[in-house]
Amino acid sequence: MKKNVFSTMAKYATSVTIALTIVACNTNPDESVDETKNKLHEDPARMELVLTEVNSAQSWEELSKTGKLVTSNTNANNEKQNTQTISYETQIGKGWVISPNSASKFVVSSTKQSTVDNKLLTVPVYTLAIKYYNNKGELMNYQFLTNGQDAIHQHFFQLPKNNPVIVNGKEDSTLKAENLIDYLYADTDFKDGSFIGSTNPIGLNGIIRFLVPKANYTLRVELFHGYIGKKDPRTQAFSPFYHPSPLMIQTGTWDVQVNIPIEVK
Template sequence: MKQILTPLKGLFTSLIIGTALVACSKEAPAPTDEKIDKGHEEPAKVEMTIRRGHLHGVQFHGDFESIIAPVQKFKFEIDENTKNWVRKDMQGNILTENNPVVMIEGRYYSLEIVYYNAKGERMNNEFTTKEMLPIHQHFFEVYEYTDTKTQQVSKDTEGLLEYTYRDTDPENIQIGQLVDSKQSTDRSKLTDNPLGLKGYFGPKKPYTKYNIAVTLFHVLRGTKNVNNQERVFYPFNKPGSELVARSTTDFSQKIPVYVITAVPDGGEEAKNRYYQDIADYYKITPQRVEELEDEARRNHDSANFYM
């Protein structure tokens, strides 16, 4: 009898262990630690392109490019030794605060941000998926500015500049352009969810210098919405302490800006001041500035960049 029970006992034990293993295998997977697996790759390079332009309603239209309205393009790359981000021109030369983005009060400036992974592949689409879009948003903050006439520093940055989100779906197609001319008549359209891969600035105070802190927030809990309220988002320059508390950042760097003058508000004196300010910065004559502005007016329709 003992000999019969022993193998049965062993079989019974095996069944218990097997059942336990099956039960364990059906347990819910452990939650993803977003500090380890964020749902997207880590950026290795970030390119930024800034264009001067004007508005048609709320649509940005690029100006005719010239010495005084150049495309300002630069990149951020990780330094191999320090592992810190470094701002460079497109030839790889390191840029400092002495190489600012130049703006004019009264004009508008588009900003396109393109992220690349370690393989050099564009990865913007990784932030626009249905999982990642609700938890990512760029913010553009200024903490203080210097009045270049008086050299006074002020922390009153309210109203210093404005920014409008102009993200499109798909993200890499200019607004209103065909998504695939061979396959359909669908056109790229604006999204209703602020991300900040595309947008435009409007500087509001001339003769100022400041840094725009560009930060890509990655929300760890909930969504980027204010207190997770549907369709309620934080302003471009005020992420809010509750969002900061439940977020990390995927990218955060500063862009130096110099607003060299203001569009004249009428009269010969204001016009002369405007041309002289631009001439002084670009080291050309006021007459040449006037020629370039006139050329831009005559070639207005040749500029084909829209946002």
């Protein structure tokens, strides 16, 4: 009888050990998690990228400090007609595709530095607004700015693999995203409207300039969703717009990835 009791207790202890081992394994932070069940925002069903040409009354350096764009009088009356919009939507089995009746590419002018009244200006620059909509057609940008979501989301602008950069009709494999564009995060605080682009880059609003004339290429726009933040885990620094930290990528996922054809005059 005593032997049976000890045998039963041994089996029970073994079962508990196995159960605890399984629980311990399931709490491993390195194990994959279904983030779609833990997100505090909806998955976008449609997005718009709105690009507006602006004649800036500032230098790029001034813009970098304030994120506030001051336009010159020559552009004030023409801003509306210089706006281009590309729309994307999700389709089952295809992912993100260009919406019907949408523009298929952005056609832009390269930026030049000019001196007006002894002041160095950057002309033209472009504002880039990214708008997300849910499957009901409702604007949902606020969902990336509230409930702590601003601390784990950031847009990046890169060149996709196997997409050539053509300059003056010839392929140039030496150019990278940071050689082709300059981008400033121009986001503002959801509550008080203060500039947060340099301290909390998100990319729902930004300022962009195109550096290389007579160029054709594809720009990949990506929205990063971090599991534990959007800073490099090692350096605790934000990544530049053109190069998300490899370590950061390992601790997150991409909410959105779309390719935008660019033609620079």
